[in-house]
Amino acid sequence: MPLDPGAQRVRDLIREAGRPPLHTLTPAEARAVSAASRPVLQPDPPEVALAEDLSCPGPAGAIRLRRYRGLGTDPAAALPCLLFLHGGGWVIGDLDSHDQVCRALANHLGACVVAVDYRLAPEHVFPAAVEDCAAALRFVAAEAAALGIDASRIAVGGDSAGGNLAAVLALMGRDGAVPAPGFQMLLYPVTDLAANTPSYLRCVEGYPLTTATMRWFIDHYAPDAAHRIDWHGSPLRAASLAGLPPAFVMTCGHDPLADEGIAYARRLDEEGVHVAHLHVADQMHAYLTMGRFIPASELTLRQAAAALRLHWEHAAP
Template sequence: MPALHPHVLALLRQAQEAGGKPFETMTPAQAREAHAARARALQTPGDPLPEVRPLQAPGPAGPVPLRLYRGAGAPAAGLPCLLFLHGGGWVLGSLETHDWVCRRLARLLGACVVAVDYRLAPEHRFPAALEDCVAALRWLRAEAPALGIDAARLAVGGDSAGGNLAAVLALMARDGTVPPLAFQMLLYPAVDLAMTGESYERITQGLPLTAATMRWFIDHYLPAPMDRTAWQASPLRARSLAGSAPALVLTCGHDPLCSEGQLYAARLERENVRVAALHLADQFHGILTMDKAIGPVAGVLALAAETLRGVW
């Protein structure tokens, strides 16, 4: 097992002293409250931006809430845009838990970020979250001129469960099911819901996300095991990744999703998709919403933004 970063060790000690409970021991409502409280405690104040405003897209079950972030110095028209899908195991997370991340990306990009508040499980199981993200992307493409966005420079990204949804959208874009995408930003993504990766066998205790936590998430999101091998749930199992958008794939050594993320990056490279793979051996899952405690987070987001800027 690789060594942990000192900031991670300090945070784990604090959590242990505070008597924090694993999400899988809670109800979804309790876990959402705990997840939101952790985000508030571990994030610095969000970057001020010239424009942050609510939007909504028509979805299959009603309006899908969105939030638009416009970076300083961004032009009034022809603006590149990143559609951001938050993590949280398809059960947790919101516009608020990832507000800091979206603000920072918008500032670094000098562009536009639109975050999606998709429906959560177990109240809304697969494919509800994906349907809402599809609806958001289609609406964003249709409304791009009115929003001052360049429809030819749309990207998609997300962390964890959001990375899963982003990877699926990138494959759908390749197939013409949704509008074309210029880039996919996959931040410690879940790409194989069958949980067959080697890292599930070694990340079993002592961390915020373990194999048991992922099992709890997946059971809520997609309870039928036979459905977990469909590429719309597990993009690693798609027959081909060729032709999908250029990608950044971030993985962390102390993460049950590590090995599947590395396999996904390797497949993208092997199938001639331009990919930047960043592996943080001394970090754990979820660091991007913990910038107050984990010093390297700012640098990781800066690298992610610069990689996207290189495509735009």
């Protein structure tokens, strides 16, 4: 399917600006280029009832978090919570890169969102990000009362690399390594670090995420080939997905990650997990953080939030 006109405009802007592909830069340069693009691509962050920075203990020191409460929520209520893990190939991204997304989700959910500033590669390779996200989930579950969170309704979610980490946490929760989340929101997730599906052959030039850029991310995050077949890095390689919590999986057509995301949704379904799979055929990777040009980003966030809200309503005592 042809690319959405708004997404095509973003591609044109990138080309007109002469922005170099991320994989031709150092990680520090890539972070700076990505940060500079935020005010151009992202809409103004919506108002929320609360947005505050805090931290939790981690295996290598304090982990920065940001807690949001949706607009109109009761300040005294214990709200359901989405632990959100940002994208960026485990190399770029932070609390600010996804602040607008987290605010929108908090409002659409009418709930709490806690974003995690996990350690990035190549300074901290696999499994550092997994360890930090696991520590954040343990903290949110243990301190739920103090954080104004309903401990019985905690979900995990994220986009791209963050979707990968959310899927890993769901598997760890099923196996008892972390508190088991009740839902997983996986937005164009990485599910297999092999990076060899047919969709990798379709996105080789001119996209925000190309085949070369994705492999550059993976090389920084998991330089040891043995880690790429570990399900903590490649959840699609887990022996079984049975017993996982319900999932919302979003994939998009113009994305190297499309096939592995589709395969993950299919396996969840085949192995008895309730899954809603949304495939946005005319969109490209990273469009959720390009809402100034791509209205579908807001629609997709509303759809993801609606799936999670429906789950919470059914899970309510």
